[in-house]
Amino acid sequence: MVDSRLSVVDDHPVATFFVGAYLFTWLISAPAYFMEVGWTAWILIWLGSFGAPVSAAVVTWLRGDDVGAWARQILHWRVGWRWWAVALGLPILAAVLISLALAGIRGPVDLDQAFAVSPVLFVGMFLFAMLLSGGLNEEPGWRGFAQAHLNEKYGALGASLIVGVVWAGWHLPYFVIPITPHSGFTTVNQVGWFVSIVLLSVILAWAYNGTGSVLIVMVLHAMVNTADILLPLAPDQLAVNGVIVETAVATVTVTQVAVTLLVVVAIVAYFGRESLARGEIPGAADFRDH
Numbered sequence: 001m002v003d004s005r006l007s008v009v010d011d012h013p014v015a016t017f018f019v020g021a022y023l024f025t026w027l028i029s030a031p032a033y034f035m036e037v038g039w040t041a042w043i044l045i046w047l048g049s050f051g052a053p054v055s056a057a058v059v060t061w062l063r064g065d066d067v068g069a070w071a072r073q074i075l076h077w078r079v080g081w082r083w084w085a086v087a088l089g090l091p092i093l094a095a096v097l098i099s100l101a102l103a104g105i106r107g108p109v110d111l112d113q114a115f116a117v118s119p120v121l122f123v124g125m126f127l128f129a130m131l132l133s134g135g136l137n138e139e140p141g142w143r144g145f146a147q148a149h150l151n152e153k154y155g156a157l158g159a160s161l162i163v164g165v166v167w168a169g170w171h172l173p174y175f176v177i178p179i180t181p182h183s184g185f186t187t188v189n190q191v192g193w194f195v196s197i198v199l200l201s202v203i204l205a206w207a208y209n210g211t212g213s214v215l216i217v218m219v220l221h222a223m224v225n226t227a228d229i230l231l232p233l234a235p236d237q238l239a240v241n242g243v244i245v246e247t248a249v250a251t252v253t254v255t256q257v258a259v260t261l262l263v264v265v266a267i268v269a270y271f272g273r274e275s276l277a278r279g280e281i282p283g284a285a286d287f288r289d290h
Contacts, residue, residue, distance in 0.1 A: 020055030052141025073214035087220040091227035108237035135218035144214040164201025192253035
């Protein structure tokens with residue numbers, strides 16, 4: 001037990017975690033707004049992206065809980081082959097459904113380019129996302145801490161929606177820092193991205209609640225980010241003479257959101273709103289309780 005811990009941390013661990021994650025990320029990333037494209041700016045953005053796990057570790061320690069038990073969720077890999085199939089296969093299935101849907105409505109796709117992505121590129125992108133862009137630098141906090149703490153009070157679905165909204169808001173600096181990809185999103189793209197993040201939070205919570213494994217949600221999150229490169233989008237229909245065709249981009253965005261929503265509805269309908277949330281999540285109680 002840490003004698004000097006603040007009572008607010010004990011009473012409101014998730015709110016404290018949220019504030020800490022925002023402060024760490026926003027303060028460290030902020031200087032990149034004033035910088036040209038270069039290693040210094042990208043390093044600041046990358047370091048800042050670890051706000052969630054850093055905040056989770058600090059709050060866990062301040063409460064006198066077991067930081068080791070929290071961290072061991074990252075190494076928990078014995079979850080059964082079905083969950084590994086979900087983590088690795090569901091994002092690819094979603095990419096296929098999005099591609100077929102776009103082709104069906106004559107959207108900006110060229111199915112002749114399907115499966116044209118180099119396996120080496122795909123694996124490289126996956127490892128990058130797993131370690132540096134969405135996996136290790138996010139999931140130990142959002143799912144491994146916030147979801148675990150909110151499940152009992154709000155249930156699986158309610159907790160995932162709360163985490164999803166806060167998680168989406170945490171990304172706001174990336175929409176104003178000029179060198180980040182988010183800053184170039186169209187309005188429809190921005191709105192669609194926000195909705196997709198909240199929906200993705202439900203899917204990731206389902207995987208976490210079913211396994212107690214941060215590793216499995218890191219893999220699932222990384223695969224979601226990587227599977228986008230499998231979409232056989234037609235560049236000449238998305239931009240003409242260097243100008244973005246907003247209707248084409250909007251078509252892709254709406255289709256992606258629709259398929260993600262379909263997956264969420266299927267999960268909630270089949271597994272239930274409270275899916276495993278009030279049961280025992282392996283390992284979670286070890287670091288939640290004093």
